[in-house]
Amino acid sequence: MSEDYQRLLDSTIDHLQSLKARGTRFLSIETDTLALLQNVAPTRVAAPAPARPVAPERIFSAETPIIAPAAPVIVEIPIGPILSREEKEVAMAELRAKAMVCEKCPHLARTRKNVVFGVGDIHSPLMFVGEAPGADEDAQGEPFVGAAGQLLTKMIVAMGFTRDSVYIANILKCRPDTPGQTYGNRKPTPEEMNTCLPYVQTQIDIIKPKAIVGLGATAIEGFFGKGAGITRMRGKFLTYRGIPFMPTFHPAYLLRNQANTEKRKVWEDLLQVMETLGVTISDKQRGYFLKS
Ligand code: URA
DSSP, rough: OOOOHHHHHHHHHEEEEEEETOOOOEHHHHHHHHHHHHSSSOOOOSOOOOSSOOOGGTTTTTTTTTEEEEEEEEEOOOOOOOHHHHHHHHHHHHOOOOTTTSSSSSSHHHHSSSOOEEEEEEEEEEEESSSSSOOHOOOTTTTTHHHHHHHHHHHHHHOOOOOOGSEEEEEESSSSOOTSSSSSSOOOHHHHHHHHHHHHHHHHHHHSSSEEESSSHHHHHHHHOSOOOHHHHTTTTTTTTTTTEEEOHHHHHHOOOOOOOHHHHHHHHHHHHHHHTTOOOOHHHTTTTTTO
């Protein structure tokens, strides 16, 4: 399979997954096109490949049910989890092993204390993604353990989850270096995030959560490129790799701005995520941060 073909196939899969996440159940497709796709698709599911876990034949399978024989043919797209629990664990362990020795950014590999891969339940329906480890995370090898992380943990508990029952990761797996500085953090550059992006993309593909919460402007830019800005983008679901993706403010922002109005904005974003996950929401939870 040529690289161009593989790239085209990947974008088609992304597009189909995003349609499915937005509720599309059926797709119109010409009979000839369907026949062509069935010819190029391999005939059996390949062994799990972390970099591209969605095998094309899962989308255009030979058994794809044709719902309406009249033209245009309507095809239901069976996009679902394709890795068993064991396969997920193997795939994630392999990915972790690769990340732990990664030197794609030599300046970061030289200065890091630890690679901060990700933590939590890889079978969770809920994933949080931030930008990059800070000094605390670098020291402990775990994302979101500093002050912002402690607030994130409280937010997770308020949603009815525990830190262990969700998955937490960053786009960048190494702490951005701060040459000449003895304290403080710096934002990851777009180049650094781009270089590291395949790791978090593969984490998402392996976990296949039912919802992702993107924390802060930098993370949102890392995933979607420069957009309307977090203030305009937060609170509205996007789709990333076929998964509903909620952009919201970074917990560090809430530490700097402790107004209940700002906490309420983040909380409303999280309430939407809880609704998407189908978790029970109490009246008490619905009312958090309403009083100023
Ligand atoms: N901020 C992030 O975006 N990630 C962390 O892990 C810690 C702080």
